[in-house]
Every structure is written in C-alpha cells, then in structure tokens.
Amino acid sequence: MNCEVCQLKELEVEHFEIREVLRCILHTIVFHRALGLVRPKDVDLELFEITYVQCGDVELEKKIDEKIDQFISWVEKHPNKKSQICLSFYEVKSKQPSWFTNKTERLYWEQWYANLNVTQQPKQHSSKSHLTKVVVDPGESANEERSSRRAMVEASLREVLFQIIKFVNEKKDHVPPISEGVIYFPYEITMPRKFQ
Amino acid sequence: MEMDRESGKLEQIVSQFRSKILHVILNSRVPSLHHHYQQQEPLSLSRVRKSDKWFNLVLGDRAAALENLNFSLRNLLDPMIIDIILVHHSSCSSSVDNLYTPSAAVGSPSDETVIERWVVQYDCARVNATPNGADTSSSYKKTYKKSIILLRSLFAQMRLLPAYRIFRQLSSLSQTYNFDLVYKVSSFSHPFSREEEGAMKEYIFVPVEAFPGRLCVSVTYRTSLSEFNLEPLVSLPSNIITDYVGSPTTDPIRSFPSSEKGFQATSFSIRGARPPSPSPFQRPHSWSSGFHKGLPLMQNQSLAGSPPAYRTSPKPYDVVSPQSDIYGNRIRNRLPTLQQATAYDEYQLSPPFSASASPSPPAYLSGANPVVAHHCSETAPVTIPFPLTGRNSFYLSLNSSDPSRHSLPPLSPRSSKHDASSQESPSGIRSYRKLEALRAGESPSGLSINYSAHKMVRDTKDDSGRFSGLLSSSGSPRIGFSRSSSRLSFQDDMDDCEFSCPFDVDDIDVSDSPASQNVEGKKALDFTAQSVPVGKKSQDAAVGMLVHMLRTAPPLRQDPSCYSTHSSKTVGYEGGVGTASGFFMPCKTADALEELKSYREMRDLLLSKSGTRVVRKEEM
Numbered sequence: 001m002n003c004e005v006c007q008l009k010e011l012e013v014e015h016f017e018i019r020e021v022l023r024c025i026l027h028t029i030v031f032h033r034a035l036g037l038v039r040p041k042d043v044d045l046e047l048f049e050i051t052y053v054q055c056g057d058v059e060l061e062k063k064i065d066e067k068i069d070q071f072i073s074w075v076e077k078h079p080n081k082k083s084q085i086c087l088s089f090y091e092v093k094s095k096q097p098s099w100f101t102n103k104t105e106r107l108y109w110e111q112w113y114a115n116l117n118v119t120q121q122p123k124q125h126s127s128k129s130h131l132t133k134v135v136v137d138p139g140e141s142a143n144e145e146r147s148s149r150r151a152m153v154e155a156s157l158r159e160v161l162f163q164i165i166k167f168v169n170e171k172k173d174h175v176p177p178i179s180e181g182v183i184y185f186p187y188e189i190t191m192p193r194k195f196q
Numbered sequence: 197m198e199m200d201r202e203s204g205k206l207e208q209i210v211s212q213f214r215s216k217i218l219h220v221i222l223n224s225r226v227p228s229l230h231h232h233y234q235q236q237e238p239l240s241l242s243r244v245r246k247s248d249k250w251f252n253l254v255l256g257d258r259a260a261a262l263e264n265l266n267f268s269l270r271n272l273l274d275p276m277i278i279d280i281i282l283v284h285h286s287s288c289s290s291s292v293d294n295l296y297t298p299s300a301a302v303g304s305p306s307d308e309t310v311i312e313r314w315v316v317q318y319d320c321a322r323v324n325a326t327p328n329g330a331d332t333s334s335s336y337k338k339t340y341k342k343s344i345i346l347l348r349s350l351f352a353q354m355r356l357l358p359a360y361r362i363f364r365q366l367s368s369l370s371q372t373y374n375f376d377l378v379y380k381v382s383s384f385s386h387p388f389s390r391e392e393e394g395a396m397k398e399y400i401f402v403p404v405e406a407f408p409g410r411l412c413v414s415v416t417y418r419t420s421l422s423e424f425n426l427e428p429l430v431s432l433p434s435n436i437i438t439d440y441v442g443s444p445t446t447d448p449i450r451s452f453p454s455s456e457k458g459f460q461a462t463s464f465s466i467r468g469a470r471p472p473s474p475s476p477f478q479r480p481h482s483w484s485s486g487f488h489k490g491l492p493l494m495q496n497q498s499l500a501g502s503p504p505a506y507r508t509s510p511k512p513y514d515v516v517s518p519q520s521d522i523y524g525n526r527i528r529n530r531l532p533t534l535q536q537a538t539a540y541d542e543y544q545l546s547p548p549f550s551a552s553a554s555p556s557p558p559a560y561l562s563g564a565n566p567v568v569a570h571h572c573s574e575t576a577p578v579t580i581p582f583p584l585t586g587r588n589s590f591y592l593s594l595n596s597s598d599p600s601r602h603s604l605p606p607l608s609p610r611s612s613k614h615d616a617s618s619q620e621s622p623s624g625i626r627s628y629r630k631l632e633a634l635r636a637g638e639s640p641s642g643l644s645i646n647y648s649a650h651k652m653v654r655d656t657k658d659d660s661g662r663f664s665g666l667l668s669s670s671g672s673p674r675i676g677f678s679r680s681s682s683r684l685s686f687q688d689d690m691d692d693c694e695f696s697c698p699f700d701v702d703d704i705d706v707s708d709s710p711a712s713q714n715v716e717g718k719k720a721l722d723f724t725a726q727s728v729p730v731g732k733k734s735q736d737a738a739v740g741m742l743v744h745m746l747r748t749a750p751p752l753r754q755d756p757s758c759y760s761t762h763s764s765k766t767v768g769y770e771g772g773v774g775t776a777s778g779f780f781m782p783c784k785t786a787d788a789l790e791e792l793k794s795y796r797e798m799r800d801l802l803l804s805k806s807g808t809r810v811v812r813k814e815e816m
Contacts, residue, residue: 032348035341037244039254040351051355051364161356165349169402172342178252 003108004174006167008160010082010115013153018075018118020045021157022068022085024052025114026189028161029087030064031055032168033110035175036183048154052161057183067189074191075118084192087112089185091176106186109174113192114160205336206406210272210318212250213343213411217316218278218381219255220347224354225280225312226379227367251344253351272318274383280312280359282424283376309424310392311359312417313385320409335407342404343411350401350413358421375424388416395419749795752803 013021024045031040034055041056054061071085090106176185222229244254284307354360359377366377388396400414 028352031352032345035252035344035348037249037252037254039244042355049361051360053352053355158356161352165353165356168345168349172345172402172404175341175345177337178341178344 002174003111004167004171005111005113006164007113008115008163009156010117011153011156011160012117012119014119015072015075017047017153018072018116019068020047021116021153022071022114023064024050024157025160025164026064026068026085026087027054027061028052028164029112030060030184030187032164033089033175033187034060034184035178036181038183047150048157050154050157050161055184060184064189071191079118082115082117085114085116086190086192087114087187088190089187092186109176112164202336203408206339207272209336209340209343210406210411213347214272214276214316214318216251216253216255216347217314217350217413218276220253220351220354221278221280221314222379223255224351225359225363226377227363251340251347253344253347271383273320275315275317277382277385278312278314278316279310279380279382279385280314281378281380282309282311282359282362282421283307283378284309284424285374285376309418310388311362311421312357312415313388315412315414315416317412318406318409319403319412335405339404339406339411343406346401346404346411346413353399353415357415357417358419359417362421362424749802750799752799752806 008025011021023043027043031038031053034057038055038057041054042051043054044051067085071083075081075083088108089110090108093105093107245257248254248256362375363377365371366373366375395418396416397419398414398416400412403410403412
C-alpha cells in the first residue's frame with residue numbers, strides 16, 4: 001500500500017499565531033481520519049474568523065497540544081527558520097518474529113506536512129517595538145497593515161483547510177478499514193529535521 | 197441471494213446517507229434547527245441512539261421537520277435538492293419595488309436569495325461493472341467507509357463556506373436581524389439565472405461508489421455575501437423585569453378593588469374562614485381553602501416573581517398577606533399582568549417560556565382558571581422573579597411585634613404578654629379554650645370552669661384547619677411548634693390540634709421569674725373564667741398562660757415539700773399550693789377558693805393519669 005503524502009501550503013505566521021494555526025490544521029486532519037463514532041465539536045478560532053471541527057476526544061486534544069508546545073519551544077530555539085510538523089497515520093504490523101527481534105512494524109499509509117514560516121521577532125525587540133508604537137503612535141497605517149496581514153493569514157489558512165478537504169475527498173482507497181471500537185487510526189506527530 | 201442482501205444493505209446506506217446529509221446541512225444552516233440541536237443534552241457516546249450512529253457521526257435527535265422531510269423524499273433515485281435561502285425582511289421596501297428589482301442581481305440583495313444549493317443524488321445512470329462475488333461482500337463496507345469520509349469533509353466544509361458566518365450571526369440569541377435563513381428541500385429546483393450563476397461557485401465532492409450507482413454530492417454557493425447587510429434590530433439584552441406592571445391602558449384588571457380584601461381573607465381562608473364571595477374580577481377558585489386550591493394564589497405569588505422552585509412547592513402557610521403595603525401594592529399592580537401571563541402560559545411557547553429553554557412551567561398553570569383566560573392581553577408573558585425576601589419580609593411583618601417569634605414558638609409568657617396586646621383573633625378564643633380543654637381533661641369538675649371547653653374542643657377539632665392557619669398567621673415557627681409530637685396522652689385526642697403539645701414550650705421557653713409566670717398564668721385563668729377577654733389575647737398567649745398555670749399547679753404528690761423551686765423552664769411548681777393560689781390572685785376570695793378547688797381536681801386527675809411523669813419532672 002502506498003503512503004499518500006500531502007504537503008500543505010506554506011503559511012507565514014507570527015509566533016503568537018502558531019498554536020491556533022496548528023491546532024486548526026491538525027484537528028481538521030484528525031477529524032477526517034477519526035472514522036470511529038464521534039460527536040463533532042465546533043471550535044472557533046480566536047485570532048481568525050474560522051471554525052474548525054474536533055472529534056471531541058480529550059486524549060487526542062491533549063496529545064496534540066503537547067506536540068504543539070514542543071514545536072513552539074523548538075521554534076523559539078531555532079528562530080527565523082522554516083519549520084515543519086508532520087502528522088502520520090500508520091498501521092501496526094507485526095514483523096516476522098525472528099530469533100532476535102519481535103518488533104512490530106509501523107506501516108505508514110498517510111503523511112501530512114504542515115509548513116510554517118514563523119516570522120519571529122526577538123522578545124526585546126518586540127517589547128521595544130511595542131513601546132515605540134505606543135510612544136510614536138504611527139496611526140492607522142500600522143493597524144491597517146496588521147489587519148491586512150491578519151486577513152492574508154486567515155485566507156491562507158482557509159485555503160489550507162480546503163486543501164485538506166480536497167485531499168481527503170480525492171484519496172480514499174488507501175484508508176485502511178475501520179476497526180470496531182476504534183475512534184481514530186494510530187498516528188504520530190513529529191518534527192522532521194530537514195528544512196528547505 | 198447474496199446479491200439481494202448486499203443490494204439491500206447498499207440501499208439502506210444510500211437512504212441513511214441522504215438523511216444524514218440533510219441533517220448535517222440543516223443543522224449548520226437553519227438557526228431554529230440548530231437551537232433544537234443545542235438544547236439537547238449530549239448523551240455519552242455509549243448511549244447514543246442507534247439511528248444516530250449511522251456514519252459514526254453523532255448529531256443528536258432530528259427535529260420533527262427533518263423526520264417529515266425524510267419521509268417525503270424516500271425515492272432514492274430522485275435527487276434531493278436543498279436550497280438555503282436568505283430572506284430579507286425589509287420594512288421599507290414595498291412589494292411594488294420588489295417586482296422591478298432583479299431577484300438576485302449581482303451585488304444587489306433581494307428579498308429571497310438562494311445562497312447555497314446542495315444536491316445529493318444517487319446516480320445510477322452510469323452503471324459500473326458488476327463486481328464479482330468476492331467483491332460484493334466488501335463493496336458495501338467500502339461504500340460505507342467512503343461515505344463516512346465524505347460526510348466528514350462535508351461537515352468540515354460547511355463551516356468554511358460564506359453562509360456559515362451568516363448562520364452564526366442569525367443563530368445568536370442576543371440579537372435579532374432583519375434577515376432569516378430558511379430552507380427548501382425538494383426533488384427538483386429552478387435553475388439559477390445567469391446573474392446568479394455568475395455570483396456562485398460550485399464544488400463537487402468526489403462521488404462514492406455504491407454499486408450499482410454512486411453517491412454524488414455537490415454544492416453551489418455564493419462566494420460573497422457582503423452585499424447582504426445584516427443589520428441587527430434593536431437589540432436589548434434579554435432581561436427579566438423584576439417589577440413589571442404592565443400597561444394601564446390595556447389592562448382591564450388593573451383596578452382590582454376586592455384584591456386586597458380577597459387577599460386579606462385568603463391569608464386566613466386557607467385555614468378555615470370562608471373567603472368572601474369572589475368579585476367578578478376574581479378567580480372563583482383562587483381563594484378557597486385547601487392545599488391545592490391555594491395554588492392559584494401561589495400562582496399569583498409565583499408569577500409575581502417567586503422563583504420556579506417556589507412555584508412547585510406551595511405551602512398553606514406561605515400565603516401572601518396584604519398587610520405589608522408594599523407587597524400589597526405589588527400584588528395589586530401585578531395581578532392583571534400575572535393573569536395575562538397565566539393565560540398566555542396556558543397556550544405556551546413564547547420565549548423565554550419555551551419548554552426547553554425555561555424551567556419547566558408548573559403543571560397547574562395549564563389548568564388556570566378560565567376567567568383568567570378572558571383577560572389575556574397583548575403583553576408578552578415574562579417571568580417575574582419574585583424575591584423571596586419580599587415574601588419573607590411580609591411573612592415576618594406579621595410578627596413584627598415580637599422578633600422572638602421568628603425563631604421560637606412564642607409561647608413564653610413574655611411573648612404571650614406581648615401577644616395579648618398586639619394580636620386580635622377570634623380564633624384565639626378557640627385556641628385558648630382548647631388549651632383549657634386539655635387542662636381540664638375528663639374531670640367533671642372542670643366543667644364548671646370550662647363548661648364550654650368540650651364544646652370548644654369539638655369546635656377546635658372541626659376548625660383544626662383554621663386553627664393551624666391562625667397559628668401561621670401570627671408566625672410560622674408556631675406551626676412547627678404546634679405540630680410537634682405530643683407528649684401527653686390526652687393530647688392524642690387532639691391530633692388535629694396545632695398546639696398538640698404545649699409542654700414542648702418548656703424546652704424552649706426563656707427563663708422567667710416564677711412570679712411573673714404565675715401572674716401571667718393567673719391572668720390567663722382569669723380570662724378563662726370570665727370567658728370574655730381571652731378573645732383579645734392571642735392564641736400564643738393563651739397557650740403560654742396554660743403552660744404556666746400547669747407549671748405552677750400543685751404537684752401531684754401530696755407532699756407539698758416536693759414543690760421545690762426549679763427552673764421555670766422545666767417545672768414551674770414553685771411555691772406549692774400556696775403559690776398556686778397566689779398565682780391566680782383572684783379578685784374575690786370565693787373565686788380563689790373555687791379556683792383552688794378546681795386546681796385540686798386537676799391535680800387529682802393528672803395524678804391518676806400520669807403520676808410518673810411528675811416524678812420525672814421533679815427529678816429534673
């Protein structure tokens with residue numbers, strides 16, 4: 001079985017937007033792959049006028065938040081670098097038990113790459129710039145710039161979500177059969193080290 | 197055979213798929229259906245209905261409208277076309293203008309605009325290659341899995357389309373708009389005009405193979421809805437008007453001349469006194485006695501603003517009394533509106549009284565008096581929470597003369613002393629005489645003093661309801677006191693009597709000087725003998741007097757030395773016989789001797805009945 005890979009459109013986000021953007025993307029993907037019995041939950045983003053859907057599993061939500069925290073801390077250590085977060089779905093296959101090993105094998109059947117370009121500003125600089133903005137009072141231009149930038153990010157995020165839906169719709173044959181009592185397929189969230 | 201079974205399963209999948217899609221779309225586009233969904237309590241996934249588990253997407257119970265729609269569109273081969281229509285309620289646009297306005301010109305909003313059109317179809321035109329036997333068994337499973345995925349993507353996409361923002365705005369309960377979202381479901385539709393098509397975009401979901409056909413879902417939607425200026429109407433925060441009085445011009449029952457009287461009577465009528473004949477404005481059943489019949493009054497009170505919990509647990513002694521001017525005014529002012537509200541509630545379902553949104557209305561409202569229904573006016577029903585403090589403050593105001601009444605049964609001589617001056621009630625006569633009857637018991641000699649006691653006993657038995665009511669009218673704690681368990685055997689005959697065990701007061705009574713108690717008791721007995729001025733004393737005073745009389749009564753033992761000084765709380769047998777005689781302070785010696793004689797008789801009686809109790813008391 002081939003592993004279907006989907007590279008999502010790159011998003012240019014600011015540091016404080018990472019959490020919301022990643023939550024939106026990851027939960028949307030998982031919702032399409034949580035084919036067990038779910039009660040969908042609508043979640044409104046705070047920074048953007050977008051509503052995404054969660055599958056309502058608390059454990060899943062917790063794990064996703066943990067991974068996002070790890071990603072954010074990694075981004076803080078490696079500023080001004082394009083970063084990726086990978087969500088993979090796999091099947092667990094037991095390997096042929098040999099004399100030495102009795103491992104199980106993960107067969108990845110789908111991988112999603114969310115590409116983020118974090119335009120991070122140093123903390124001192126950001127605070128200074130904040131003060132500068134307060135003192136100098138640049139007027140409406142900075143506000144307009146900020147709002148237009150926010151609108152662009154929102155539009156890009158919306159495009160990414162449409163991209164997910166399109167991919168999910170077009171590729172269905174590779175999805176394994178649904179097991180009884182299982183809500184979502186086994187998955188893992190990683191941060192690949194190779195960057196562009 | 198297997199093919200038939202498989203085709204049956206596929207047919208079921210197709211049918212359920214259409215229903216589910218309809219459910220998803222309307223829940224995400226029609227505010228009223230969305231509210232219905234939101235008001236449901238989410239059950240745990242294990243308790244979800246089987247019908248809701250289809251496609252592993254729990255959406256909650258379907259509204260009745262959806263069920264009817266499902267039934268009407270059962271032909272699986274017909275397409276199911278769902279139009280989401282934005283309706284503009286324009287007050288300034290006339291119907292003539294609308295005739296000349298293009299229905300959906302680009303950039304120009306019209307009264308009704310189809311902003312989305314969903315088409316769900318089981319397409320059998322393209323016949324796929326017949327799968328072989330091995331494939332048929334898994335084909336429906338694959339179909340089902342892919343249907344699940346399609347539904348997921350449809351569910352997510354509905355939140356990304358432009359119409360979702362309008363849906364969220366219109367679903368807001370805090371504001372109302374001049375727009376509305378409605379839907380139309382049919383198996384055919386009018387094609388869009390060119391202008392409309394120009395403003396719309398189509399998205400086609402990848403069809404799901406469902407042998408012998410395939411499930412196709414597509415949506416045509418307006419890319420921009422900015423031209424529809426959703427203006428919120430006057431948005432007032434929903435608030436409960438605590439002091440709603442209604443409009444005097446539209447309220448025929450505003451002047452309620454007999455209300456005060458009615459209320460006054462009612463405060464006692466539940467207990468016994470017959471209510472006055474109802475005025476034309478008055479509900480004929482409102483003021484009658486009895487527990488349930490008091491409910492309409494409770495309705496008034498509750499509608500006047502008591503919280504729902506109060507509505508459901510009316511108690512006879514919780515009756516409103518008009519003695520508090522403020523409260524009485526409130527009641528009078530509110531009554532017409534309350535009646536209106538009551539009448540409206542009969543017919544139900546006006547927010548915030550919808551069955552699901554508000555606390556469940558009390559059952560008795562539905563059986564409100566038809567007289568009330570006639571006075572239904574245009575004012576909308578509102579829940580007027582009546583502050584409990586108001587009721588309580590009124591309730592306490594009855595006993596304002598003695599604060600001790602609020603917490604203790606007011607049968608101490610001190611309180612009774614106060615009561616004698618402040619309270620007037622004909623029932624007080626009965627209550628005191630009842631106490632006298634208890635005292636006299638079956639002693640024939642007692643008849644000389646309480647010749648009317650037996651008669652009164654009967655009366656009090658008959659009037660037990662009234663008697664209890666009287667107790668309550670002067671203080672709620674009295675009821676609790678009066679219904680406490682009897683300690684004396686002869687009390688059992690008086691189980692209807694509210695002051696079943698006056699000796700209970702001994703436990704609570706504040707210590708007083710024996711002299712004052714004696715004096716009070718004597719005075720009480722004086723009244724009894726004269727059988728006149730007791731009427732001016734309260735029942736509490738009467739009971740207190742009796743208690744003290746009994747305390748100061750000579751002990752049942754012959755030895756006067758046993759009548760030692762004890763705390764007034766327990767015995768009150770101070771001074772022995774001499775004290776007893778001095779307790780009464782008769783006006784004439786003959787009277788005193790007579791009383792002494794009666795005392796002795798009582799003593800004998802008590803001795804015969806409960807000699808051991810006296811011993812125990814002395815031991816205390």
